[in-house]
Amino acid sequence: MSTAQRSVGTRATSAVLTGGSLVSAFCFTVAIALEILGRPATAPSGLDIAAVIGSMTVPEPWGWSTLGVVVVMLTPAVALIATVVEYRGHREAWLALGVLGILAVSLGVALLR
Amino acid sequence: MSLALIAFLVSIGAGGFGALVGIGGGLIIVPVLTVLLGVPIKTAIAASLIGVIATSMSASAHYLGSGIADRRLGLLLLLATAAGGVTGGLLGGLIDGRALALLFGTLLVFVAVQMIRQRAAPQVSIPHDDPVDGGFVSSYIEPSDGREVRYRARRMEAGAAVSFAAGNVSGLLGVGGGVINVPTMNLAMGVPIRVATATSTFMLGPTAAASALLYFSAGALDPVLAGPVALGVFIGARIGARVSSRVSQSALQLAFIAVALIFAVQMFFRAFTG
Numbered sequence: 001m002s003t004a005q006r007s008v009g010t011r012a013t014s015a016v017l018t019g020g021s022l023v024s025a026f027c028f029t030v031a032i033a034l035e036i037l038g039r040p041a042t043a044p045s046g047l048d049i050a051a052v053i054g055s056m057t058v059p060e061p062w063g064w065s066t067l068g069v070v071v072v073m074l075t076p077a078v079a080l081i082a083t084v085v086e087y088r089g090h091r092e093a094w095l096a097l098g099v100l101g102i103l104a105v106s107l108g109v110a111l112l113r
Numbered sequence: 114m115s116l117a118l119i120a121f122l123v124s125i126g127a128g129g130f131g132a133l134v135g136i137g138g139g140l141i142i143v144p145v146l147t148v149l150l151g152v153p154i155k156t157a158i159a160a161s162l163i164g165v166i167a168t169s170m171s172a173s174a175h176y177l178g179s180g181i182a183d184r185r186l187g188l189l190l191l192l193a194t195a196a197g198g199v200t201g202g203l204l205g206g207l208i209d210g211r212a213l214a215l216l217f218g219t220l221l222v223f224v225a226v227q228m229i230r231q232r233a234a235p236q237v238s239i240p241h242d243d244p245v246d247g248g249f250v251s252s253y254i255e256p257s258d259g260r261e262v263r264y265r266a267r268r269m270e271a272g273a274a275v276s277f278a279a280g281n282v283s284g285l286l287g288v289g290g291g292v293i294n295v296p297t298m299n300l301a302m303g304v305p306i307r308v309a310t311a312t313s314t315f316m317l318g319p320t321a322a323a324s325a326l327l328y329f330s331a332g333a334l335d336p337v338l339a340g341p342v343a344l345g346v347f348i349g350a351r352i353g354a355r356v357s358s359r360v361s362q363s364a365l366q367l368a369f370i371a372v373a374l375i376f377a378v379q380m381f382f383r384a385f386t387g
Contacts, residue, residue: 010177017174024167028344035117061117065340072166072343073326076319095188099319102195106323110330
């Protein structure tokens with residue numbers, strides 16, 4: 001695969017990474033702005049989706065920061081899925097699937113705790 | 114001022130300094146949070162990992178779009194670093210905080226010594242057109258003059274083994290792993306330094322994500338701290354990259370060596386006194 005082909009075949013992956021960066025940066029910025037405004041930063045333990053949404057709507061820094069952290073942790077996996085789609089039929093797709101498998105193992109271990 | 118806001122401001126400085134020296138923010142932000150702000154080391158490591166992913170995401174989008182990151186090489190080595198990231202993340206949950214402080218202090222000394230050696234002697238790398246060994250041929254467009262540069266990535270098994278170790282270090286201590294990956298790719302595998310740096314950056318995100326999930330599930334990841342740290346490191350890295358050509362690299366390296374050794378002493382003190 002030439003350099004030119006490689007560059008063309010990265011648009012979706014680059015878009016996912018850029019999108020994840022922007023969304024997470026927005027969430028973190030809102031959280032910091034709420035901190036500056038003196039909103040309470042108390043946090044429930046663990047990841048409770050209803051609590052996150054509730055905290056975001058109040059609004060509190062914890063909910064926005066948690067959403068940003070989740071977006072940051074998920075974006076590399078979504079980018080790898082984009083790579084699988086972009087490179088289907090090429091060796092890169094299988095390699096990306098392998099890495100996704102390792103991330104799935106990590107997620108599995110995390111959920112089993 | 115709340116801890117999160119202080120961490121945000123400190124992270125801008127750490128991210129900027131890390132980008133200027135070329136070692137990423139994790140090596141600085143973890144000791145700063147631990148030694149100066151009194152954050153538990155596992156919480157600091159988890160927050161740093163989120164910063165590593167955020168910085169990698171942003172930079173990788175650019176590197177992939179411009180074709181500088183070698184995606185095939187990155188994905189191949191990523192199999193090893195991500196696996197290392199999982200084991201590092203698991204170990205990080207099991208190891209006592211004092212032992213982590215000891216390991217982190219040792220890593221700081223290692224990086225400082227490496228930097229001193231780099232300053233003392235020029236690097237010797239494998240010629241990129243050397244026909245020995247297998248690997249695969251790839252190329253990139255050199256941004257400075259627009260020409261296509263061809264190279265052969267080789268010694269894949271050795272590269273994968275070192276990458277696994279780098280993933281372990283990343284997951285265990287919350288640093289990027291570039292301090293290990295970049296010299297390995299460049300000096301041992303024959304990959305041009307520009308491609309090695311970009312490819313390593315691309316690899317850091319999924320590697321740190323594999324570890325961060327484990328810290329999150331173990332309750333060590335505090336989003337209220339990790340968010341400001343990630344944004345601060347990200348902003349600092351962008352500023353550092355912009356001004357890096359205007360400051361003396363040699364003076365910065367000396368400053369980093371001094372700071373790393375001071376933090377290493379503090380980490381050793383914390384490890385032995387609790």
